[in-house]
Amino acid sequence: MFSEIGQLIFDNESVAKTQDFNMGLEIEMQRVDETGELSREPYPAAAGDEQTNPWITNDFLETMSEVVTPAASHALDAMHYLYSLNNALRAALSPGELLWPLSMPPRLPEDKSQIPLAKMGPKKEAYLKEWVKRHGFSAGTPCGAHINLSIDDHVFEMVYEHMQDRFPDRVELENYLYAIIAQGFLRYRWLITYLFGASPIAEAGYFNKGEAPDHPVRSIRQSSHGFGTKFKGDYTNVQRYVARIEQGAKDGTLISDYEFHGAVRFKGNQNLSDLPKTGVKYLELRMLDLDPSSSVGVRTNTLRFIRLLASYFVMTPALHPEEVEKVMTRADEMNENVAIEQPDAHCQYEAAARAMLQRLERYANQIQLGPEYQEEIQDLEERVDNPFNTLSARLMTHVSHNSLAAYALKRAKRYQDSALQTIRPFKGFNNKRNLSAEELKAELFSGSWMPDSGLQ
Template sequence: MLSKIGNKIIDHHLVNSLLNVSMGIEIERMRSDQSGNMKLTPHPDGAGSPFTNPWITKDYLESMTEIVTPALNDLDSLHFDYALTRVLRRVLPDGELLWPLSMPAILPKKKDKSLLAIEPPEKQAYFESICERYGITRGAPCGVHINFSIEDAVLECLVNNSDAELADIVTVRNNIYPNIAQGFIKYRWLLTYLFGASPVAQQNYFDKVAGPEKPIRSIRQSHFGFIDSFDVDYSSVDKYVDKILTAFENGEIAGVAEFHGSVRFRGGKELDALKTDGVKYLELRMFDLDPTEDVSIKTTTLRFVRLLIAYFMMTDGDKLSGDIIKQLDEADQKNDRVALESPDEHCEYENEAKALINNLRSFTNQLELGPEYLEVIDMVTDWIDHPTHTISGQLLPQIKDNSLLEYGLKQANRFQSDALAGKYVFNGFKTGDGKLSVSELKQDLFNGIWDAK
């Protein structure tokens, strides 16, 4: 099962370094009023300037807030998410809430450019071009983005102890990250089954285009959901870059950022730099907000992602070969089929899911990764056996009149009350531009309560 790379990681005692990937989390949440309507007010003043604050900002719509954590281990990133979200909730005007679901709060009947985020001219023009191309609703669903990078010690070991094909750090990065990306795209359908959490849309989302006739696992992850502008080639970094740049040159997209695929290769400011400097980290974009959690994602979800990263990197069993584009296209079709399933329905690809989980259990036991990973595997096994235990399965009984309005408001108010009950109040963004370093943010945000490494 283990690949050459996997054996080298074991031989040089770097399994723990591989598992200790740096993770940064981006959480998009919409602001709503107490009736579940999308707020049309400006970004809250107490959150600092959204143009300069790297930790609390906004996205496509003025109402769409975004929390961005530093890249640390998963538990530390979640604590930053927790603390920053509390800061944001505390500076919301009276009556405002953070809507906890991926599908937006109730949109106004008139959905035009007036809802777009107020931005500097260049970015404003970009958002307006997106709006003209896809409309407001396709960019309105919110989600969780997970950014991760492999420890330098692991990459340097592969450079120093591999054959000529991995002779330098750029070659290693551009060999490893596409393989991991392919693994996540191949099994995106399983992540949608487990963590999909957008079974219905609220009022005014589907008004001209018909939506699903019944609750499904994930509107956001289906063809009804978030913008899916075009397909790229994940078989290599060069082909990935060339496909996006060609689409831009041909006018298919307004900018390279318009590629909204489920996985992005990330590096320098210019896309072309990925070829020469290598991929620095991957961005996973296939996770709905988990409305059962204050922080919108579970610790166990992040741990499962971490396990998959190690598995895709260290084993050969699930690596793609041959016509990779065709296989990934088929994986996208499988994901759509799973996204459209009823939340209480067994997955069409249940046997494949169980085969992967069995491989993950063998991998975990062979490397003796510890009880925390076996706990996650047991949880996922239970969810595969019992669809009602998945997040969308838990939401299904909460749906009333094809809406999660009552549930969404209940959760939003509970999370808001919890935030206001905290004793320590951070005011670091109320003056200035919010440009705090990671160390400054850590000191002021946690006040000794949490010691992020």
């Protein structure tokens, strides 16, 4: 089962380190009023400066709030950061404001000009205006859960020490490992869409007449009806990834290299052209819809599954370079097919989904992960066996008059009430203070549970 690198990691008893991915989370949610309309309230002052606060900001719209966590060593740590920051944002909202828990936006007005784009400085605002001209207003409004994933430094050190004949420097190794993880996630994006897709319908005003799917689907956001540009990246290696994006910006297909919002993005340098020589430092995974059954938009078990997948991709054989483009094209087709399936229909790739989960279960057993991973895989296998257990199918039971607004508002009010009952409300962003990661941790958790405690 193991690749050459995977066997090396296994033989050197470093398998556990392949699970120790540093993980940061970025969760977008729209601010709405109690009727389910996009909020007309200004950006919440108690959330700090929207242009400079690295932990709470906005994206695309003034109403699209984004919570960003520091990188954490364990899934549970990342969730504690997220929960605390989410509560801080909710506490900062104006009376009557709520956070919309669905990926697809609430009903949009006919006159979109009354909804302000994010106020993120002249350069970003000019970019957003051009983006709207090219793609339309609605395409920028879906929200999601983004996961930033970086490999434990010990893995790089150990592999590079034993394989310097193959990798001339450590940057080459870093780029290689991140490329094969990216390929793995893109190859099995369809499975993630099946298991975690949660955007079966859109509210009024999202689609123009005649553009909507003719039936509910698993994930509008993850389909061709979803977010933004359909520009395809090249994930063969980091150099080709950069070259294709730069070519897209040069020929005008992209406004700039910033516009590339693929399901996976290589991150690590502000200047994209320098990325191949400075090295990828983490991956941004952009393939999760918001999970409305969680107040923070994602569940801990989902993060564990993502980490298990990433570890599996590190440890098992990679695609041959000449196969990557063909496999990625096929994977995009499979994801589209799954995304537009009826939420309660059996997946057309059901056998492949079951086989992959069984492979992951064997892998988890082989490297002796804890029972929580076995339990999560078993729960996901039940979603494959019975599509009524998927998030999207469950959401369909709450549809009333072709809308999920009543369900979304009920959830939003419940989560808001819970957040406002916090014993020690966070006030660290008052006076537009910009906190470092260490300062944030100290202020969020002083006198209580502290992240990076070694729990998983």
